Amino acid sequence: MRIKQKFNHDWYYIDNFKEEYTNKDSEMDRFCPVLLPHANKELPYSYFDEKEYQFISCYKKDFTIEKDAKGKTIFIEFEGVMAACEVYVNGKYVGEHRGGYVPAVFDITPFVQYESKNTMVVKVDSREREDIPPFGNVIDYLTFGGIYRDVYLYILDTIHINNVFYNYKIKDDKIILEPIVYITSNEEKDIEIVLSLDNKEFSWNVTVQKGKEQELILNSIEITNIEMWDIKNPVRYSACMILKHQGKTLDNYETKLGFRNIQIDETGFHLNGRKIKLRGLNRHQSFPYVGYAMPKRVQQKDADILKYELGLNIVRTSHYPQSPYFLDRCDEIGLLVLEEIPGWQHISKREDWRNCVLSDVEKMIARDRNHPAIIMWGVRINESGDDHELYTRTNALARKLDPTRPTTGIRCICNSEFLEDVYAMNDFIYDGGETVLRSQQQVTGLNHKVPYIVTEYNGHMFPTKRFDNEHRLIEHAMRHAIIQNEAGLRNEIMGAIGWCAFDYNTHCDFGSGDRICYHGVMDMFRIPKWASYVYLSQVSPKEKLVLQPLSHWTIGDRNQGGVSPLIVLTNCDHIEIKVEGKSLGKYYPDDNFRGLEHPPITVDFQFGEWGVGWGDLELLGYVNDEIAITRKFAKNPYLSRIDVKADDTLLYNDEMDATRIVCKLVDQYGNILPYLNEVLYLETQGDIEIIGPKTVATMGGCIGFWIKTTGKKANTEATVTIRCDRCKEENIKIQLRSMK
Structure with a gap:
């Protein structure tokens, strides 16, 4: 039977590396105890040198393997180590992994001793190495060092499952499931494979060969009475693939599944036969002080924030595969995902770098292709130029590994070679002028329509701090509203994913000089800016009521004073404004924003003159002609x-x-x-x-x-x-x- 243990406790860390550390009995008195996930360097919030975490460090751990594991296969899996690692067990070199965003798996069976102390040493290289994507040129984000995701120890039978892909089609309300099982065996043997799914069992008899991993495509089965996974009803089922020999269970591999029908074409995105306009933001997985090293609950909370506090239906994992916990939570709550490989503009000519790109594609898809929330694979380096040889290979590999999802590639250049299934563009054309988004034909240069999505906008065009002045906060919010409105009006665009959800630390080549890009609709602590309410206000008032004025309600904060025009972001049918208890009238959604389900309400009135006085404000939001929500703002606010x-x-x-x-x-x-x-x-x-x-x-x-x-x-x-x-x-x- 499969044993899977978290391997996060009892590690020791030092911020340098010497060859002597790999010795089993080397002293640990200079090491300090740490609990994983761990950042190799705790950083200030801002104004630090990114070189502070770019060094080689060392992690050590003593562990014991019981004697009943003898004869079994023992693996160690690191879910995320930035940016490369070498593993040693009992002083012997096990192997190396390059790449900080996909799992590093090592077979340590030949190196362990049973019923005695084993010592594992991990050399972690957190420098920006030119043989590993996304490195080789400047990057607008930081790649924080350390063993920053969970580590697992596996003890498996010598015949075991490495992975399962639940490949399926939907036909006449039936799921036609064709599982693909990846098995390693140390001998040729006849076995039974049993799938337990939704209280039903299906079985296949197969012969496994001795040697390396083999791919077994099992005969398809029909599954009925399955409830479809949807963004509003994210139903999932527990699937367990079991290996048996003469009635004895050798291995069991558990997966959560959701079945849904996606169609992406030139008419847009369709989920289970329903057309949906995609509305989303990009997410960096970084946090203040510890960079990437946040555990399960915090990763899950980010998904909740995107879904419930921002009202999104899609997130793009910019610019790399993200935590399995984050993706699991997207499955659980019905948040769609566009996931992409690591990279930022630069394409290297180095063969080892390019091979690493292909490895990232393979490991990302192999890890994540059973997630119902993922609807597209990004197999092109973000905002890179064309590279026919490389991107022909990434697309072919993605389609081989997962024929059920379209590929895409995020670009910032027009008339780019279109090798993917969906054309994706970072369209930063809007600068406050008349042109909001380019036409599809302007971007693609094609004389026919293709599936098309906007994957970034705003961002560096109008960076805004949460504590900026009222004018800037208003324009920041309205730029998001204007672009989402335009995307909503354009049938040729399946949706728009803005740059970005949260502010993030960056290199000195970018941002505001303090190592922060203030591009988010929330700050790094996930506290909202006014722009966030552009997105949240699009949810149904049955889900959450939103009533957010774009004003601090002060007479002298804007140029020339006053608060006119007063813009209110809301999903109410209409609002009423009262000042000092006196109604100034009822106001309705702005007809200029018909591309939004819930347009902002603009109130253009003159109230209060400099030196004449001010009054308390009360906003009343109406749904179905009844007051559903109220907000009050003081004329003389004080700290309470x-x-x-x-x-x-x-x-x-x-x-x-x-x-x-x-x-x-x-x-x-x-x-x-x-x-x-x-x-x-x-x-x-x-x-x-x-x-x-x-x-x-x-x-x-x-x-x-x-x-x-x-x-x-x-x-x-x-x-x-x-x-x-x-x-x-x-x-x-x-x-x-x-x-x-």
């Missing part, structure tokens, strides 16, 4: 309290677990005070730690931070305390429990 919210108050402490806490300095109506920057003092009690500094300053009236568990397993309670010189302290209780 710290509003503190944790994403979660129950954490698992038998592994690294983490959650975000957001602190807002709010007025008497609960609104953020946007120009208040106060120092907060963060403290913890119990088996939790603050990620990053324990003294922080709010930015634009708020700040976020993450706490993490320490790996101690006792059931207990912890406390986070937030203090501010001007407010009453706030405390949050965190329950710590074991997952088992």
Whole structure:
């Protein structure tokens, strides 16, 4: 039977590497204990040198393999190590892996000893090496170092499953399933393969050959009474592929499946026969201080934010394969995914670099092709020029590995060679002028329509900080609204994915000089800018009510004073405005935004003159002629309290677990005070730690931070305390429990 164990505990780390470290009995007194996932260097929020994490480091771990594992196959799997690693067991070299975004798997069977101490050493090279994509030129993002995803130990029978691809078609309301099983065996043997799916069992008798991995395409089966996976009803089924010999179970391989019918053509994107306009944003998987090294819960939360706090139906994993936890959560909640290989503009002539691109394609698709949320494979280096030889090979490989999904390739040049199934363009033409998006024909140069999607817009064209002035925040939001509106009106565009969801750290060649690109509709702490409400306001009011004015409601914040025009992002049918309790009328969606399901409402009125006075504002949102939501804004806002919210108050402490806490300095109506920057003092009690500094300053009236568990397993309670010189302290209780 398959044994799969997390291998994250009891590692030791040092920020350099010497050959002597590979010796089994070398001293560990200079190493410090760490719990994975781990960043090789904790960084400041901004204004740091990216070279600080670009070095070679070393991880060591002692472990024991019981004697009943003798005769079995033992693997170690690293889900993500940036950017290359070498593995040693008991002083002997096992192998090397290049590439920081796809799994590194090593067979350590010949190197382990049983019932005695084994020592594993991992040499981690986090430099930007020219033999590994995305490196070789400048890159507009950082590739943070360390063993930053989970590690697993596998103990398997000598006949075992390496992977399963559930290839299927839908015909007459039936699933025609043709599983492909990848098996390794140390001998020729007749075995039975059993699939357990939806309380049904199917079996095949096959003969496996001795030697390397073999691909077994099983005879197709029909499955009926299956509920379709959909963005509004993401139904999944548990599938278990079992190997048996003479009635004895040799191996079992579990997968979550969702069945859906996607059609992508020149008319757009269709899911289960329903045309859907794709509306999304790009996501970098990075976080303040620790870069990529965030555990399961935090990865899942990002998917939740994209779906529920931004109202998106698709995310692009820019510019690399992302955490399996993130993708699993997209499956669970019905968030579509465009996943792509690592890269940024540069194509190397080096053969080893180009072979690494093909390896990335293969490993990305082999890992992720059973995810129902993934609808396209990006098999072209982001924004690169044409390369017929390389991209002919990446497309052919992708279609061989997964004939069920279209390929695409993200470009920023027009009239590019079209080798993929979907033409994808980063269209940054809009600069506030008349041209919002190019026509498909302008981009493709073709005389016929093809499947076409816009995969980036805005971003560097109008970088905006959450604490910028009101004028800039308004224009930032409206640029997103204008482009989404245009995409909604164009039948030739299947959708538009904006740049981007969250601000991110970047190289000195980009951004605002502080190592940050402020391109997100949320900041790095996932706190919304006004532009985020352009997306959230498109959800049905039955799901979530949105009523967000693009104003801080101050008389002197804009040029010449006042708040006219007052733009309100909402999914209400109409709104009413009251000032000092007096109604100024009802206002309705803007006809200029017919490409949006819920257009913004523009109120062009003059209220308040400089030196005459001001008044409290009340917004009332109506749905079906009834008041559904209200918001109030003070004429004389003052600091009332710290509003503190944790994403979660129950954490698992038998592994690294983490959650975000957001602190807002709010007025008497609960609104953020946007120009208040106060120092907060963060403290913890119990088996939790603050990620990053324990003294922080709010930015634009708020700040976020993450706490993490320490790996101690006792059931207990912890406390986070937030203090501010001007407010009453706030405390949050965190329950710590074991997952088992």
